[in-house]
Amino acid sequence: MSATRSGDPIRLGDLLKGVIATLPEVLTVQRGLWNLALCKPTSIGSIGLQLQKLADATPHATALKFDDRRWTYAEFNAWANRCAAACRAAGVKRGQVVAIISSNRPETLAAIAGVVKLGAVAAMLNHNQRGKVLAHSLQLSTPRLLIAGEECAEAIASLDGEQALDAGCVKCWDGAETPTGWLDWSAECDRQPSGNPPETATIQLKEPAFHIFTSGTTGLPKASVMSHYRWQRGMAGLGQMTLRLHGSDTLYCALPLYHNNALTVCWGAVLADGAALALSRKFSASKFWDEVRSHEATAFCYIGELCRYLLNQPPSPKDRQHQVRLMVGNGLRPEIWDEFQNRFGIERIAEFYGASESNLAFVNGFNLSKTAGFCPLSYAIVEFDTDAETAVRNAKGRLIKVARGGVGLLISEVSERAPFDGYTDKRANEAKLLRDVFKKGDCWFNTGDLVRDQGLRHIQFVDRVGDTFRWKGENVATTEVEAALNQIDGIDQAVVYGVEVPGTDGRAGMASLSCATKRFDGKRIATALRAALPAYAVPLFIRLRKEQEVTATFKYRKVDLKREGFDLEQVSEPLYVLDGDSYRKLTAETYTKLQSGSFRP
The missing domain is CATH 3.30.300.30 (ANL, C-terminal domain)
Incomplete structure (x- = not known):
């Protein structure tokens, strides 16, 4: 692996070595490039169709692992079809929203798959939210159907007195002792047919698939729209071109399914080539490697401080006793990058940069150190005034690009190939867009992130706007x-x-x-x-x-x-x-x- 200190530019020699290292997997990379080129918003294709194709091509391959249970692609696809039929029986139509509040378990993923196979939209509620915040999230999506896991009873109870659901919303309970006024979700699914729904074969990529909610760390959550198009681009670009999993691989995921890293990055990479997803109930630093070993995982995903939590665990002779060769995620800090990789013996780190509402992503596809990677789409890093918290404009009213090695605001051009799907709350959309940036009439997405230009179209994340502050000039x-x-x-x-x-x-x-x-x-x-x-x-x-x-x-x-x-x-x-x-x-x-x-x- 090429060594790069925090903030160092990317060297052409290191990049070429990384490119050469991918040659043994050139066929997978080519397939990703081909799928990315064919991926157009108006094309027929969907997440559900990809699942259906794998069920037809590799029916006996393992699709999902959870605790000591396994589901083949044929079994999981049939389960998703029954969920889709149950949604239809409850009155859900294509384009309508089904809100899901449930923890990580197989029933959750099957419900998600069923919703998108029907052409409906899965609103992935954060089950840690309560009261007014949870009600706000529900109001943003106005669901036709709500599916709640029994483990979320406290969250549901906190909605008492809140005007969160329309009168026509059907409520389904996934668990024992179904409350009065709720339908038994499992029973509703069990009585449905398992054939593929006809809607799956007609969905266009531009149609919405998910509502992903911001964490609400700086205010009330917003619901960003994730289309099948963005998901498919992620599957091709991040899954096939970067991760390059095989059908024999297992990717371990301990991140919540309401987060895009789990739903798009992990599931997308798995469905790219028919690998298996090993789903954990929740992240535990003390149990992480034991679960990785029990599932025979060859890859795992991370976010934020997860890696630091693992490093803080006492060293163990078992630290390298696993089959993991690849980890994918974002937020691995440069100061612990080498220590983590060396201690746990990880061959390749696929750090990436992206956001639920963003129209682009950077991916470290060439195994370089301490970088969020490369992006072929149109973007710019521009000068930013941290006091005024706004991008700097010159005398002509245009933004100013930083020099190589400089730190600035990351913006991405909004175009037909890189659309801004935005939020369900249309009023929040314009606030994220910059207009007349480099020429009159152009439109760019404001990521709200400060990044370092490492050269050769690579970046390093520095900070969130608002976190960076000014002191003593x-x-x-x-x-x-x-x-x-x-x-x-x-x-x-x-x-x-x-x-x-x-x-x-x-x-x-x-x-x-x-x-x-x-x-x-x-x-x-x-x-x-x-x-x-x-x-x-x-x-x-x-x-x-x-x-x-x-x-x-x-x-x-x-x-x-x-x-x-x-x-x-x-x-x-x-x-x-x-x-x-x-x-x-x-x-x-x-x-x-x-x-x-x-x-x-």
Whole structure:
């Protein structure tokens, strides 16, 4: 594997080596290229049709593994067909929405497959949501049918009194003791025929397949629309051209099915060439490798901090006792990339960049280090003003591209080949679009992400817009500060954000830390940070927490942390301030000085 330090440009020699390394699998790559070229929004094709083709071609191959159970492609396709027929019997028509709130289990994936085979839209609700937030998600999709797993009873109960569902919405319960007013989903499916629904063969790729909800880390969720077209492009580009799984492979997935990494990346890569999906109920750092071994997985997917959680587990002689040769996902930080790969003996890391609502993706298809990969579509990295949180325009009103090696806002051109499917809430769409970017009348999607131009059409993720803040006239990327903190012995998790300090411009850095050691050594941490970071990037405040709050997809929740800041009345946990050569306990006296401006950071 070619070594690249964090931020280093991609070297042509390393890229050529990566391209040459793919030659033994050139037929799979060619098939992906061919499918990508044929993939047009108006073409006939769908997720359900791909499943149907595999059931016809390899009926006895394993499609799904869960605990100690297995389903062949013929069995799983027939199950999905019964689910499709049950949806039709409940009055669901092509283009209408079926909301699904259920944890990771075979019944969930079968229901999803059934919905899209019918030409309906599966709205993948986050089963961790409650009350008004869950009601808001349901209102965004206005489902004709709701399928709820019994394990989500608490979430459903939290909707009591909320105007979440239209009166005509049919409610189905997947589990024992079906509540009054609900249909028994399993019984409804069991009485249906298992033949392929005729709608599957007529679905156009441009039709919607899923509603994927944003995590809501910075506000109420939005429902992004995932079309069959984007899913098929992912299957060809990420699945066949990059992952290149074989029918004998098993991809292990511990990410929730309501997330695109599971539903599109994992399932798409598996269906690309008839491999098996090993589905886990949920991610567990202590059980991860045992489940990988029990399923004989040859690949797995990751997101966010999952890899760091695995690294934090005690080393074991079994760390390399597995069959995994490939991992795919996003969010593997450059500072732990080599350590993770070397400890667990992973041959290839297919890091990628993408978002549920984005119209493009970058993929590390050539096994380069510390990069989110390559994208052939039209994109640009432009100068960004972090204070105003907007792209910079020149005197002519046009955006300005950064130089190679520079950091800027990633934008992608909206075109027929790269459409913006947007959100169910049309009012949210325009806010994500930039117009008259480089010429009058053009339209570009604003990813909201700051990335580094590594050259040769490769990028490295830097930070989310809004996470990067400005202090002492300099831009501070939270990911770089978090990386420095995570290199310090004893710190398990670090979440960095900017907070306002009276009498100062910009925002000062603050870090919420979870530490393995009971004794907090403020001087040691201050010394280590000053050695690793520019002075302006060293956090002014530290907050200690037993553990950090994360979403189900391992994104840190920063909204409350930013709001509470270093306010002693709002924060009951230990707070420290950088004072001289050490972080010292934030006292009421120092807090008063900070508020009055007499304590100068």
